[in-house]
Amino acid sequence: SDQYCVIGNPIGHSRSPDIHASFASETGQDISYERVLAPLDGFAETVRGLIERGYRGANVTVPFKLEAASLATRLEERARLAGAVNTLRFENGEIVGDNTDGPGLVADIVRNAGVPLGGKRVLLLGAGGAARGVILPILQHAPQAIVIANRTHATADALVAQFAAQAAHPGQVSACGFDDIAAAFDVVINATSASLSSSMPPVPAAAFSRNTLALDMMYGNKPSPFMAFAASHGATTRDGLGMLVEQAAEAFAIWRGVRPQTAAILEQMRSKS
Numbered sequence: 001s002d003q004y005c006v007i008g009n010p011i012g013h014s015r016s017p018d019i020h021a022s023f024a025s026e027t028g029q030d031i032s033y034e035r036v037l038a039p040l041d042g043f044a045e046t047v048r049g050l051i052e053r054g055y056r057g058a059n060v061t062v063p064f065k066l067e068a069a070s071l072a073t074r075l076e077e078r079a080r081l082a083g084a085v086n087t088l089r090f091e092n093g094e095i096v097g098d099n100t101d102g103p104g105l106v107a108d109i110v111r112n113a114g115v116p117l118g119g120k121r122v123l124l125l126g127a128g129g130a131a132r133g134v135i136l137p138i139l140q141h142a143p144q145a146i147v148i149a150n151r152t153h154a155t156a157d158a159l160v161a162q163f164a165a166q167a168a169h170p171g172q173v174s175a176c177g178f179d180d181i182a183a184a185f186d187v188v189i190n191a192t193s194a195s196l197s198s199s200m201p202p203v204p205a206a207a208f209s210r211n212t213l214a215l216d217m218m219y220g221n222k223p224s225p226f227m228a229f230a231a232s233h234g235a236t237t238r239d240g241l242g243m244l245v246e247q248a249a250e251a252f253a254i255w256r257g258v259r260p261q262t263a264a265i266l267e268q269m270r271s272k273s
């Protein structure tokens with residue numbers, strides 16, 4: 001069977017092998033997929049070893065997504081714009097880098113949450129790697145606006161400048177401070193890493209209404225502080241588990257040419273978590 005894996009450090013808690021095993025049995029594809037722990041200073045060497053052993057591709061997770069982008073001999077456009085790679089495929093002597101995190105988030109919002117993004121106002125909290133990866137996939141759904149709020153203003157401004165050429169009209173992507181947020185958004189995405197330290201970005205209550213979908217890219221055993229705050233101001237909330245499953249489905253589709261169904265595995269993971 002064709003071999004794949006997910007490379008990270010740490011990697012023991014990755015749920016990707018379960019997800020891909022489920023996709024493989026559902027689509028009848030004969031693949032193996034396991035966790036690979038790479039030394040912090042040994043990512044490139046680990047990838048070369050996999051290629052030598054005939055692996056067809058790999059997912060890449062923390063902290064190697066930027067290194068994977070520089071290791072790739074060819075980058076898909078969306079990975080280049082994201083500046084990060086979460087999916088590698090090894091073909092014809094090339095290491096091709098792609099990024100399915102943003103498309104996965106958008107698929108979760110549009111298909112699973114049932115919220116179309118066309119004409120919508122989207123507030124993106126954070127301007128790091130996670131935020132950068134979702135801007136192009138959201139723009140492809142023709143939102144009215146993407147507003148980026150970040151603690152460090154200069155980073156948000158730099159993202160706006162970077163994506164100006166991808167916007168359909170001037171001002172479609174803009175930046176603001178957390179204090180400037182005065183009206184509710186249709187979709188609010190927490191792309192900061194604040195949930196990792198059980199904190200939340202200083203987003204005001206005014207960002208949320210009963211019509212808001214508030215989505216945290218992180219997931220855990222209980223709702224993040226951001227999700228709890230958004231829910232207390234009327235928003236519908238969602239964690240990052242759907243994004244995890246959808247980014248895996250996009251990667252599986254790149255490798256195998258068939259996009260698996262995600263509803264059953266997502267429900268199964270929710271009932272376990």
Ligand code: ATR
Binds near residue numbers: 129150155193
């Ligand atoms: P990632 O790859 O997860 O995006 P990153 O590139 O280090 O990680 O970016 C982290 C993001 O979370 C940044 O936007 C950071 O804000 P700054 O640019 O101002 O540092 C944001 N962030 C992290 N902790 C935060 C907190 N407690 N409140 C607000 N923003 C936070």
